[in-house]
Amino acid sequence: MTQQSGTAVLSTEATADALLVATGISKSFGNVRALQDVSVWLPRGQITALIGDNGAGKSTLVRVLSGVHPADEGSLTFDGSPVRFASPEDARTAGIETVHQNLALIDDLTVWQNLFLNRELVRGFGPLSFLDRKRMQEQAEKMLSRLSVNVPPIRSKVRRLSGGQRQAVAISRAAGWGSKLVIMDEPTAALGVQETARVEELVKGLRADGMTVLLISHNFDQVMRLADQVWVMRAGRLAAGRRTQDTDGEELVGLVTGAITS
Amino acid sequence: MADPTAVRAARGPTPGAPDERVRGQGLLGRLVARPELGALLGAVGVFVFFSAITDQFLSPLGVATWLDDSATLGIMAVAVALLMIGGEFDLSAGVMTASTALVTAMLATRLGWNVWLALLLSLAFALAVGAFNGFLVMRTGLPSFIVTLGTFFALQGLNLGVTRLVTGTVQVSGIRSAPGYESAGFVFASTVDLGGHAFQISIAWWVGAAVIASLVLLRSRLGNWIFAVGGAAGSARAVGVPVTRTKILLFMTTALAGWLVGTINILRFASVQANQGVGLEFQFIIAAVIGGCLLTGGFGSAVGAAIGALIFGMVRQGIVFARWDNDWFFLFLGVLLLGAVLVNNTFRRRAERARR
Ligand SMILES: Nc1ncnc2c1ncn2[C@@H]1O[C@H](COP(=O)(O)OP(=O)(O)OP(=O)(O)O)[C@@H](O)[C@H]1O
Ligand SMILES: [Mg+2]
Numbered sequence: 001m002t003q004q005s006g007t008a009v010l011s012t013e014a015t016a017d018a019l020l021v022a023t024g025i026s027k028s029f030g031n032v033r034a035l036q037d038v039s040v041w042l043p044r045g046q047i048t049a050l051i052g053d054n055g056a057g058k059s060t061l062v063r064v065l066s067g068v069h070p071a072d073e074g075s076l077t078f079d080g081s082p083v084r085f086a087s088p089e090d091a092r093t094a095g096i097e098t099v100h101q102n103l104a105l106i107d108d109l110t111v112w113q114n115l116f117l118n119r120e121l122v123r124g125f126g127p128l129s130f131l132d133r134k135r136m137q138e139q140a141e142k143m144l145s146r147l148s149v150n151v152p153p154i155r156s157k158v159r160r161l162s163g164g165q166r167q168a169v170a171i172s173r174a175a176g177w178g179s180k181l182v183i184m185d186e187p188t189a190a191l192g193v194q195e196t197a198r199v200e201e202l203v204k205g206l207r208a209d210g211m212t213v214l215l216i217s218h219n220f221d222q223v224m225r226l227a228d229q230v231w232v233m234r235a236g237r238l239a240a241g242r243r244t245q246d247t248d249g250e251e252l253v254g255l256v257t258g259a260i261t262s
Numbered sequence: 263m264a265d266p267t268a269v270r271a272a273r274g275p276t277p278g279a280p281d282e283r284v285r286g287q288g289l290l291g292r293l294v295a296r297p298e299l300g301a302l303l304g305a306v307g308v309f310v311f312f313s314a315i316t317d318q319f320l321s322p323l324g325v326a327t328w329l330d331d332s333a334t335l336g337i338m339a340v341a342v343a344l345l346m347i348g349g350e351f352d353l354s355a356g357v358m359t360a361s362t363a364l365v366t367a368m369l370a371t372r373l374g375w376n377v378w379l380a381l382l383l384s385l386a387f388a389l390a391v392g393a394f395n396g397f398l399v400m401r402t403g404l405p406s407f408i409v410t411l412g413t414f415f416a417l418q419g420l421n422l423g424v425t426r427l428v429t430g431t432v433q434v435s436g437i438r439s440a441p442g443y444e445s446a447g448f449v450f451a452s453t454v455d456l457g458g459h460a461f462q463i464s465i466a467w468w469v470g471a472a473v474i475a476s477l478v479l480l481r482s483r484l485g486n487w488i489f490a491v492g493g494a495a496g497s498a499r500a501v502g503v504p505v506t507r508t509k510i511l512l513f514m515t516t517a518l519a520g521w522l523v524g525t526i527n528i529l530r531f532a533s534v535q536a537n538q539g540v541g542l543e544f545q546f547i548i549a550a551v552i553g554g555c556l557l558t559g560g561f562g563s564a565v566g567a568a569i570g571a572l573i574f575g576m577v578r579q580g581i582v583f584a585r586w587d588n589d590w591f592f593l594f595l596g597v598l599l600l601g602a603v604l605v606n607n608t609f610r611r612r613a614e615r616a617r618r
Contacts, residue, residue: 068500089502104500108493108560109486117490118502120483130481173501 009262010229010241014041018077019181019212020065020096025074027060034060035071038238040231042181047203047213049223049244052233053256058216059101061233062185065214066098067091079180089118095180099187101216103170107159111152112140115173143176144168147202163190171199175206182206183214188222200226220249232256297554298566300605304552304598305573312580319583322459332575333464334359334523336568338542339549340471341519343567344479346550348512349492349559350399350406354391354413356542358520361417362388363528364536368428370440377442377529385521391417392517396510406513418540425536435533443529450522451530464526468568471519475564488512493560548595549574552602573598 014021018041027035034057042048050058064071067085076083078094085091091098098104105114116136122129140154152165161169167190174182184203188196203226206213217223223230224244232240232255240255240262254260318324338355345352362384369380395413399406425432437443450467453460479485487508490498499505528534551557552573553566577594 066500067502087502087504088500089504092502098500100497100500102497104494104497106490106493106497106560109489113486113489117486117498118483120486122483129483130477131483131486 010231010243012039012041012238012241015043017044018042019044019079020214021077022061022065023075023077025061025064025071025076027057027064027069027071033236035064036236038074038233038236040238040241042212042214043229044212045207045210046228047207047215047226049227049230050214050216050233051218051220051223051230051252051256052239055235056233056256057236058233059185062098062100062183062214062216065091066096066100066183068100092118092177092179096183097174097177097179097181098183099167099170099174099185101185101189103166105158105166105170108157110157111144111154111161111169112137114158114169115140115143115154115176117173119177143172147172147175147198164192164195167191168195171202175202179211181212181214183216185216186218187215188217188219196222220252223252224249234258296566297561297563297606298569299554299609300602301553301566301569301573303605304602305569305576308573308576308580308598312576312583316580316583319580322457324579324583326456326459326461328575328579329465329572330462330575331579332572333462333468334526335542335545335549335574336468336571337464337471337523337526338516338519338546339553339567339571340468340475340564341516342546343550343553343555343562343564344475344488345512345516346547346555346557347479347492347559347562348488348509349495350509350512351410351547352395352513352516353407353410353543354395354417355410355516355520355546356539356544357414357417357421358388358391358517358539359524359527359542360421360534360536360539361391362521362524363534363538364421364425364434366525367434367437367528367534368424370443371434371436372428374440377437377440377446379442380440381446381525384524385518388517388521388524389514392514393510395517396506396513399513400506400509414543418537421536432536433533434536437528438532446525447529450526462530464530467522467526468571471522472565472568479564484508484511489560545574548599552599554602554606570602 021041023039025035025038026033038057038061040050050061052058063069065076067088067090070084070086076085078096083094085094106117109117121132121136123132124130137154144151144154147168150165152161152169158166158169167187171184171187174184188199191199200222203213203215215223215227227244230242230244230247230252231238232252234256239258242251251260255262312319319328338359342352342355365384365387366377366380369375369383370377391413395406395410398404399409402409422432425434450463452463454463479488487498487503490503491505491508495505527538549570550562550567551570553563553568553570555562555567577598578591581588581591581594
């Protein structure tokens, strides 16, 4: 590796306390090679950012980590043991919650139904277990009020919500389950100034609670404000890694565009 | 700065305060938002209309007749509605009623099987075909319209071909003398005397199907998943909803309903035509659509579909009671379908905000 910038390069060799280690991940869609031999790791209890231009492969990596589609090659280690996520449910069970770039909300379901989709609370047992709607609605109210400025009415259909409110619902869903790792794919993309500030507070709050966060963002100021560590992707490959304390926005821009190679 | 938004932003609203611009939902608003409202209005209209212009429509005989006509259609419509909410179609649902009846009848009459045993095997056959439909749709990603059109033709061919091979005719009859016919007939094809007239037990099956389907849809986890896979399968998958399993289960449910209706028919009429059931699949879909189901999935109601079937039965028998030519049935059907869809479409916009 030629190091042309003056700062410390982050090794793809994970430290012992890494929560998640991805090694040699490759993924193709037909003849589009979306990911080629990508190795990254996430330090436990810290915020790691993943940046790169449009089409760099960030969301594809997110979908591999969250079990939406398995990698063609490569391996994952989560919380100390090797894992293979055959489905998103596997990843969620292991403790990985994800805010997808498309938010993965169901328009025709209500806010509270979306928050509890596939995590429904029930009363009774076996075939005679019924949804505990009241309890879900109460908890949904709490999950949302931590975050939004304009709390969307929990009984309204998601279709009726504004872009920011939808994002708030998706983020609340991911943050609400006390999981180990929360992945957020451009969580503030549709948000106003206040909402963005609030999401950033929430992300810091997750870290304060001991959770690990992977944050995808195009906003380098935000990355510098929040993240402890940054991975840079370019055209499906890992381009560089930095501790945020060792870098600045200018260098990140250079790494993303390829003006600086490391 | 005179910009009001800037002032508001500077002050900042209370965290967690509900958005005051969203109006609360009154009882009326919630009622109007129900998907089955259009069907309910239509049913009341049809009921009042035929009650007014004919004498028999409201008599016990009349009521028993149109309920009977609605019942078997209603059982199918409820299952088809679940499938449509889940985002799929099943064009093989109509012939399935004949296929299952034929399997039962042939096993009982040709091989001398006990009727119950024959029913068990035709049930297994139906569930297998349903699972095959679902598996193929999910595996290939082809539209279910095409896949089940294929199953529809295949089953129709089998119905005719096998029946002719085995019996030399195009019908199977004689199940009355088979062992177990009495008890099976009691469960699936008996009548109950109410108000001096015999009501078919199929009416109870219809109501039962609607109640169970509604409970599943609105009060169980599976119900949530059905709405989710029909509304946005990709999003549902991303949060771990078992999309493939849910959809296959729905295809098996329509097949199960086909078996139930086939069973009711064979035990009641004691004979089955090999070409029975063809064309009914669209009636099921129409009843479900009148009942508020969207063709695009993710929205609809099981009770609505049951009411859609009720409208069908009332119109079909009402026309007979009024001594009109049966041709008018289709005019009625067309007008009702359009009317219900327009009403549903108008109210759906409100439904998007409503509590379910
Ligand atoms: N399901 C898919 N099928 C085919 N190609 C895909 C699929 N998903 C992603 N790709 C391709 O993989 C490449 C990487 O896409 P990806 O969405 O991961 O980029 P990204 O870094 O998230 O970009 P953005 O910043 O725009 O969100 C693109 O060329 C894209 O077209
Ligand atoms: Mg992306």
